[in-house]
Amino acid sequence: MQILTMYPEATLLAGGHALLPAMKSREIRPERLVDLAAIPELRGIRRGSDAIQIGAMVTTAEVEHSSLLKEALPLLPDAAKVISDPLIRNRATIGGSLAQAEPSGDWPAIALAVGAIIHLTGVNGERAVPIDDFFQIETTPAGNGLAVGRRTVVARSEVITHVSIPLVQGEVRRSYLKRMHPASGFALIGVAVALRLDQDRRCDWCRIAITGAASAAFRALKAERCLVGTAISGEIIREASMLAGEENVEFIGDPFGSSAYRRQMLPVYLRRALSTAIESALV
Numbered sequence: 001m002q003i004l005t006m007y008p009e010a011t012l013l014a015g016g017h018a019l020l021p022a023m024k025s026r027e028i029r030p031e032r033l034v035d036l037a038a039i040p041e042l043r044g045i046r047r048g049s050d051a052i053q054i055g056a057m058v059t060t061a062e063v064e065h066s067s068l069l070k071e072a073l074p075l076l077p078d079a080a081k082v083i084s085d086p087l088i089r090n091r092a093t094i095g096g097s098l099a100q101a102e103p104s105g106d107w108p109a110i111a112l113a114v115g116a117i118i119h120l121t122g123v124n125g126e127r128a129v130p131i132d133d134f135f136q137i138e139t140t141p142a143g144n145g146l147a148v149g150r151r152t153v154v155a156r157s158e159v160i161t162h163v164s165i166p167l168v169q170g171e172v173r174r175s176y177l178k179r180m181h182p183a184s185g186f187a188l189i190g191v192a193v194a195l196r197l198d199q200d201r202r203c204d205w206c207r208i209a210i211t212g213a214a215s216a217a218f219r220a221l222k223a224e225r226c227l228v229g230t231a232i233s234g235e236i237i238r239e240a241s242m243l244a245g246e247e248n249v250e251f252i253g254d255p256f257g258s259s260a261y262r263r264q265m266l267p268v269y270l271r272r273a274l275s276t277a278i279e280s281a282l283v
């Protein structure tokens with residue numbers, strides 16, 4: 001990315017659906033824009049022997065319609081379908097959505113649930129950041145309940161090049177469920193679940209991620225710990241779901257849903273998402 005060496009202060013433009021509204025409202029006034037659409041290396045979805053690679057400039061619509069993903073990781077196309085509307089999906093990119101890390105964005109939770117690795121390049125070279133280390137939960141919310149400051153570890157002069165998603169062996173089941181804002185489609189609460197069952201229906205691996213509830217997406221670690229090592233039953237699902245509401249995060253509130261509402265809805269949505277994943281055909 002020679003251009004970043006020449007203009008390290010430049011602002012990157014992907015789908016523009018977060019950046020351009022912010023520029024229009026004068027929230028930000030970049031001096032220089034670099035349009036990532038001109039870089040073909042940031043496009044494409046590929047399958048390797050043990051991981052899937054998704055270019056940063058792949059749009060949500062491309063994920064939705066990808067036959068490779070429908071076969072290898074159907075959670076992604078299924079989740080893409082419930083992101084906003086076709087106009088947004090045709091422009092919004094995976095890289096832009098992860099870099100933007102909206103507190104109610106869908107991709108952050110989905111990326112956490114599938115254990116994505118975010119590949120970055122910049123003036124100081126390349127690095128790969130596990131998704132667990134990618135988001136930053138801010139502890140100083142602004143007046144509207146949303147976070148202030150940086151939401152990810154992406155540095156000023158860095159670009160997300162692609163995302164790789166490890167293919168987990170065995171009987172992995174996944175689901176994504178959200179309470180959708182009726183106008184924008186953003187998640188008031190979104191729950192992404194991936195878990196593996198052994199032949200005795202015992203869960204031996206699990207990742208659960210939540211969006212819409214806090215200033216950044218987060219993993220429901222208490223619920224995960226409750227499920228791993230146990231034979232799955234209705235009772236265990238209920239217990240794990242209740243534990244998610246007890247995660248040590250500051251729940252956000254806005255005119256569409258108070259923090260108490262979000263805390264109460266989280267166990268309900270997690271219970272439904274877990275039940276859907278477990279009852280689903282193997283994916």
Ligand SMILES: Cc1cc2nc3c(=O)[nH]c(=O)nc-3n(C[C@H](O)[C@H](O)[C@H](O)COP(=O)(O)OP(=O)(O)OC[C@H]3O[C@@H](n4cnc5c(N)ncnc54)[C@H](O)[C@@H]3O)c2cc1C
Pocket residue numbers: 011012013014015016017018019020021036056057082083084085088091092093094095096097098099100102104105106107154158159160161184185186187
């Ligand atoms: C009306 C509306 C409804 C929406 N509904 C939803 C919804 O339901 N769910 C949801 O999840 N999202 C929703 N979104 C947001 C949308 O899906 C994307 O998250 C958003 O558009 C950002 O992606 P983008 O490609 O447009 O990025 P841009 O707007 O171009 O960029 C966003 C930020 O990321 C940076 N950036 C972009 N690409 C990279 C990169 N490769 N490396 C490093 N930094 C980068 C930019 O510099 C900028 O700071 C909605 C947006 C709108 C306008």
